[in-house]
Amino acid sequence: MALLVIGYVGVFFGRLIQSAVSRQREMLADASSVQFTRNPEGIAGALFKIGLKGGYLDTTSHASDMNHMCFGESARMKFAALLASHPPVQERIEAIQPGMFARLRSRLRDSEPGSALRSMGSHQTSETSADTAHGAVSGFSAASPRASTSPLNTRPSADISTTVGTVNKRSEDYAVDLLNRLPSTFRNLLYTRAGAIQLCYALLIYQLPESSQQKRLALVTTNALFAPNADLLNKLLPALTSLGEAVRFPALELAMPALRKLDPDERNQLMSCTEVLIRADNRLSLYELAMHTFLRRHLAGDSARPVPVRHRSYRTVTDQLQVLFSLMARAGARQGIDSQGLFTEAMAGFTDGPKEPELLETVSIKHLRDALLVLNTLSPLLKPAILDACGHCVLADGEIKTTEYELIRLVADQLDCPMPPLAA
Helix, strand or coil: CHHHHHHHHHHHHHHHHHHHHHHHHHHHHHHHHHHHHCCHHHHHHHHHHHHHHCCCCCCCCCCHHHHHHCCCCCCCCCCHHHHCCCCCHHHHHHHHCCCHHHHHHHHHHHCCCCCHHHHHCCCCCHHHCCHHHHHHHHHHHCCCHHHHCCCCCCCCCCCHHHHCCCCCHHHHHHHHHHHHHCCHHHHHHHCCHHHHHHHHHHHHHCCCCHHHHHHHHHCCCCCCCCCCCHHHHHHHHHHHHHHCHHHHHHHHHHHHHHHCCCCHHHHHHHHHHHHHHHHHHCCCCHHHHHHHHHHHHHHCCCCCCCCCCCECCHHHHHHHHHHHHHHHHHHHCCCCCCHHHHHHHHHECCECCCCCCCCCCCCCHHHHHHHHHHHCCECHHHHHHHHHHHHHHHCCCCCCCHHHHHHHHHHHHHCCCCCCCCCC
């Protein structure tokens, strides 16, 4: 009996070592596959289908002996976290490319008639499925083109952080309907480098009279690629005018893959040209602030690097929170609503010192950019409260304007917290 007990203990710990080595080998095999194929999306897609369908060899008693020959786990077992020979599929996909698993889940609707996967990320009850889904996109059929693309037809929940990273049926319907409403010429231009560059110019001048547009564009003196192109602008400006403010951020996001193809010098030149247009009138609108910070975040040379966690307490980022909430309180203040009161409410819970921070008179582009860079290094568990505090500011009057929505989207983007349209 003693030999049996000792033997089984040895077998258990031997299996632990074997499983740990096997899991590490599988991760190295995935890395080698990406290295040799240069196709991370293809490898991730194959792993996703393997994990979706499963591959247990229930018809043989030798399944565990064949684990090392399989792409996924071949046998069901207890203590799977310890004795599994393969890492979880989601962990393997995220190691290949962060965010890939969420994208693959959303694409499953093309091959899953029951849309079972989309319901996984939605916590809605049946009473909201039909009427609310229709309400979220009902504005698209309105007579006014400017109102038809607004994602803000309903009052959103104050807990904005609960929507971060979620995909549901209504947000997909909103995105599909919005894409269908974009003119084909306008949308195709967003996927080209030249069209994406001209879009950045068009977004900054489309609300101006035609004579003022020409004067602003004349300030941009650069080489052929970044010079204002009258032919492309004539295709972009009318579409922006008819679609209205709500399409600005979605259009910029659609153009981002083309902008990322620019080399570092070209990205810097694009930023310089947009800064010329922003500073032309010696004033800074909320949208110009949001657009400039968004471009700087995604076109920086280190934008693809993982962000390290440097702060695990709000106490060390009080100054940065003061900058952010000062901006959000001033943006959300309306008649009868005090910006100082909004700021105090937003800061409550983030500070515990004897001296409370004060509302800042002005917030510059540099201050906001620096503040968001520091806040992005917070522990991920601390970021949702910041988004909810921003939501409290802009929802103080019971509604949210397009510029306020763009600011919240900007903050969520800078904190690596993707957020869907609020109404959806």
